[in-house]
Amino acid sequence: MDYKTEHYIFHCVNNKTAENDIEIIAKTQEEAYETITKTLNVKYEAIINYYLVNTPEEVAKLTQYPYPVNGLACFSTKSIYAVYGNEVKCIGPHEDAHLISEVFGMSDLDFLCEGLAMHFDKRWWGIDNSLWCKYFIDEGIFPNIIKLLNNQEFNKIDCSLSYPVAGAFTSYLIEKFGIEKYRYFYINDFNSKIVSNQELEIIINGFIDRIKHISMDNVEKARIKIIYKANI
Numbered sequence: 001m002d003y004k005t006e007h008y009i010f011h012c013v014n015n016k017t018a019e020n021d022i023e024i025i026a027k028t029q030e031e032a033y034e035t036i037t038k039t040l041n042v043k044y045e046a047i048i049n050y051y052l053v054n055t056p057e058e059v060a061k062l063t064q065y066p067y068p069v070n071g072l073a074c075f076s077t078k079s080i081y082a083v084y085g086n087e088v089k090c091i092g093p094h095e096d097a098h099l100i101s102e103v104f105g106m107s108d109l110d111f112l113c114e115g116l117a118m119h120f121d122k123r124w125w126g127i128d129n130s131l132w133c134k135y136f137i138d139e140g141i142f143p144n145i146i147k148l149l150n151n152q153e154f155n156k157i158d159c160s161l162s163y164p165v166a167g168a169f170t171s172y173l174i175e176k177f178g179i180e181k182y183r184y185f186y187i188n189d190f191n192s193k194i195v196s197n198q199e200l201e202i203i204i205n206g207f208i209d210r211i212k213h214i215s216m217d218n219v220e221k222a223r224i225k226i227i228y229k230a231n232i
Helices: 016-020 022-040 056-063 094-104 110-121 129-138 151-156 159-177 179-187 197-212 218-231
Strands: 002-004 008-012 048-053 071-074 079-083
Touching (some): 008 022, 016 022, 022 048, 022 094, 022 110, 022 179, 048 056, 056 079, 079 094, 094 110, 110 129, 110 179, 159 179
Parallel strands (some): 048 079
């Protein structure tokens, strides 16, 4: 079954759950599309083909990706592949942000690419990105952001740790510097020609200081700890 909207064609690939929820899915993605394009101040000319499948294995098979994933943006075909079922509903802005940000500009750094997508997600497992960072700092497991700007180092760390940090840091940058200055950082990969190591340290320290001042009660902290330990 196919379902067309202003900016998408949704393809339910032998997926009755997606078919039943298609109007909700379409509304969610159109709202995400509007938020992303307005925030990035871009126009995305292509219609996005959005394939709703049953399993991560199907995503890998259809895209020839090397391993199963819940969601994947394919730049060459302007397509998104996402798992949608009773337990996993991989919809929302994340993959759309990857695709649409191609117009905004491309970064070679996974930390920045995932950070932009997570900025639009706002949450990881239902918890605000900034609260995750607060928890990581309190527990002494907050990663070194400068190290995360290296793709190899970024991909060594579990995404449960790296993704919320990337998202919260991106939100901080956009709020502090504005979208055009952020874009300059993004497309230039924070290289030392545009931001010195000292300047980058100051930016990161400002971010960490803001996180440290976030209020989080013991009940909320305990809830985050349970979620983190159950999924790490």
